[in-house]
Amino acid sequence: MLFSIYDNDIRKRFLFLFLEVRKVPTISDVAKLAGVSVSTVSRVINNKKYVKEEKRAAVIAAMKELDYQPSSIAIQLRGQRSKILGVIVPRITNPFFSYLVDAIQKQAYNRNYQIMIFQSNESAEKETVFLELMQQKRIDGIILCAVENDEKTIASYSKYGPIVLCNERFENGKLPTVSLDHEEGAYMGVKFLLEKGYRKIGYCTGAGFEEEYMERTRGVKRALAEYNLTVNKDWYFTQQLTIEDGQRLAYRYQKLKDKPDAIFTGSDEVAAGFISKVQTLGVAIPNEVAVIGYDNQLISELTTPDITTIDQPITEIGKQTMNMMFSLLEGQEYQINTEKLQMEIIIRGST
Amino acid sequence: MLFSIYDNDIRKRFLFLFLEVRKVPTISDVAKLAGVSVSTVSRVINNKKYVKEEKRAAVIAAMKELDYQPSSIAIQLRGQRSKILGVIVPRITNPFFSYLVDAIQKQAYNRNYQIMIFQSNESAEKETVFLELMQQKRIDGIILCAVENDEKTIASYSKYGPIVLCNERFENGKLPTVSLDHEEGAYMGVKFLLEKGYRKIGYCTGAGFEEEYMERTRGVKRALAEYNLTVNKDWYFTQQLTIEDGQRLAYRYQKLKDKPDAIFTGSDEVAAGFISKVQTLGVAIPNEVAVIGYDNQLISELTTPDITTIDQPITEIGKQTMNMMFSLLEGQEYQINTEKLQMEIIIRGST
DNA sequence: GTGAAAGCGCTAACAC
């Protein structure tokens, strides 16, 4: 079944290839070959003035002949900068984060920075390990797209380099932050349901603790309050994050005596899992229960019906986060462009 | 709409925090504080023998007091190893690759390696840039989950460090490779359709060129040949990769005079896009046309009906790729475990 | 214009 060309002969051949002590050429090899000093070579590499044209040409020829590439490690040790930024996400397999990382990486690439992606897997210890990499000078700055430790712990690493919170924030926090107003996003979703005439609104949250997702909860409550409603405890579902959670929710829904007529799921995954499963149980969407997602992921267009959802401008979040990061790196100011960071409701078949 | 705590006072405070020339402690600071030499400190850090217990304790205390972290850059420059591996994927937003990266990263983490993810975006030049990072000693090895350049170009970087092909390969290629037998995967899918009684088999491929996806094409042809059938040109769709491609395919399908009664899409995305769209056009799945995907991604369970697909053991691919990589890094042998790299057909509602 | 030499933080050979 498996095809591998990795047989013995070939293994040996390739082991040889890179185990052979093929000395990688250094700046002094180039200098020797070009018949100049290392400092002259360095000047050529860094495009400094004060190098006679013929020497410059000789150096360039020597570099080409040796297939020379400056060691970025040595440059780092000398210059104390790695030109690498770290991005911490909970899970890269979550499409929201893979798109966010994509947006961030494009910005980094434009400025000749590399990105190292870390998955915290919701572990505070892992997050600390990654923050320490900055202390070890391995990365110049960190973008936190997920927060596991408390603000004090995280902020204590600020002395080693800039830390920017991306689409996360602490209540009254003090770290540089680029994030959307999720209170507004949740408000927008629930308000839309209310305006459509739904009155028995269910609410899912990813929160495991009281403090998380507080913003969204506030938005939900605010919208309900405008119609003199409050959150019904029986329709308030915590720790709803994945497709599987949504599928399980379908069974829970079916068992309720008094059922909600609309659910704000806070997640396209949960919405998709719920919609696909609950219909196999004979429940009609949106006639018996309307559903609204969050994030406007591709999956929100795949279910039948497709999902009304709240769109986040991921590309723009990534862009502004990186603008902020680079400003900080250069010790400059950066003013967030709030106008480009608006959320938007995308109306589809599930409501 | 946007909430940002990044006002002027706070900006200044944080700029100060990390712009302040807070000298990061070095090994000699620790040595000084502990009253020993740098070599003793180095011995303690690296858990070498021959250090008196009391000195060891003094060093540890000094490290703690200074909040000392060894500079990994200096270690790299000294040791010529970065403990970073590069992984090149076409797009991290493709779920198949985000799961593959996840699997690879878990293995790396276990061995205290970091990984740097590069997106080639199907550009040969970008791929070259990333390969050069190995030449610059920034990364110790590269895992190629996508191939843009020809084998000769890629192999020429082997002298700078190991390169492992993951789920890609060159026909008669010579680079270390861990990949599945996609001829078998395609064969499996089409054979299943034939056994179910379908005879008018359509076939999608992601290929833009003749050479790509040859394996799968061979598998398709082999299965058809067993039933004395050949590929019908009208039902052979190239460059089908995304959900959007699948949606467009639905319109193309509808316009065909002579329609296939089953389609091997080679991709869960294409299958999902096709299924969700074609049903809105009044075509019944699987009664009028059966559909089979590839990869067993989560989306294959979200459409109605859900999608029959070919499962790839992603976690296992990642694991064996990394075993191979680490063996190469250590100059050792590694025998791929082919038994754990089997593909499997997952039968669901779309066939 | 150009080169010699110091030094970035660390490890390891060598001396004591």
Place this chain on the structure above:
DNA sequence: GTGTTAGCGCTTTCAC
């Protein structure tokens, strides 16, 4: 057991 020192590859004064 412990300290001194050379050197990893580079940039950057400082002389000339």
